[in-house]
Amino acid sequence: xxxxxxxxxxxxxxxxxxxxxxxxxxxxxxxxxxxxxxxxxxxxxxxxxxxxxxxxxxxxxxxxxxxxxxxxxxxxxxxxxxxxxxxxxxxxxxxxxxxxxxxxxxxxxxxxxxxxxxxxxxxxxxxxxxxxxxxxxxxxxxxxxxxxxxxxxxxxxxxxxxxxx
Numbered sequence: 815x816x817x818x819x820x821x822x823x824x825x826x827x828x829x830x831x832x833x834x835x836x837x838x839x840x841x842x843x844x845x846x847x848x849x850x851x852x853x854x855x856x857x858x859x860x861x862x863x864x865x866x867x868x869x870x871x872x873x874x875x876x877x878x879x880x881x882x883x884x885x886x887x888x889x890x891x892x893x894x895x896x897x898x899x900x901x902x903x904x905x906x907x908x909x910x911x912x913x914x915x916x917x918x919x920x921x922x923x924x925x926x927x928x929x930x931x932x933x934x935x936x937x938x939x940x941x942x943x944x945x946x947x948x949x950x951x952x953x954x955x956x957x958x959x960x961x962x963x964x965x966x967x968x969x970x971x972x973x974x975x976x977x978x979x
Contacts (some may be wrong), residue, residue, distance in 0.1 A: 869915070
């Protein structure tokens with residue numbers, strides 16, 4: 815078999831880690847080409863458009879889709895999304911969600927809804943994919959880490975100008 819001209823893509827997931835185990839995770843997913851499709855920042859105020867509200871709505875549905883999932887702090891930004899998601903293990907819950915499965919569902923549902931918005935509501939179209947391939951994750955290890963990430967999410971709109979540099 816001929817060798818591929820493209821290098822093998824390295825998975826951003828921690829090798830050997832069980833992403834379905836109980837715990838908290840910080841995730842970031844970015845719009846392809848960093849297009850500002852979900853709203854704007856005016857001063858330090860985040861103003862979501864209908865597409866941004868749709869992203870928020872799908873995120874808020876996660877606990878009803880996955881009973882072992884709790885959502886914590888999150889923010890929809892004009893061109894990306896940050897969130898803390900927690901997995902709990904209750905003896906009554908027999909199936910366990912993994913972070914990759916959850917993120918795949920979230921990205922699929924938001925992409926399909928966004929496409930419908932492009933056709934029905936004249937939302938700005940995107941070339942190729944709505945979201946960048948994969949996502950960033952960080953396993954939250956302790957309470958100081960959780961507090962730091964919550965603060966980061968909470969203050970993200972106020973730091974928008976830094977993101978635009």
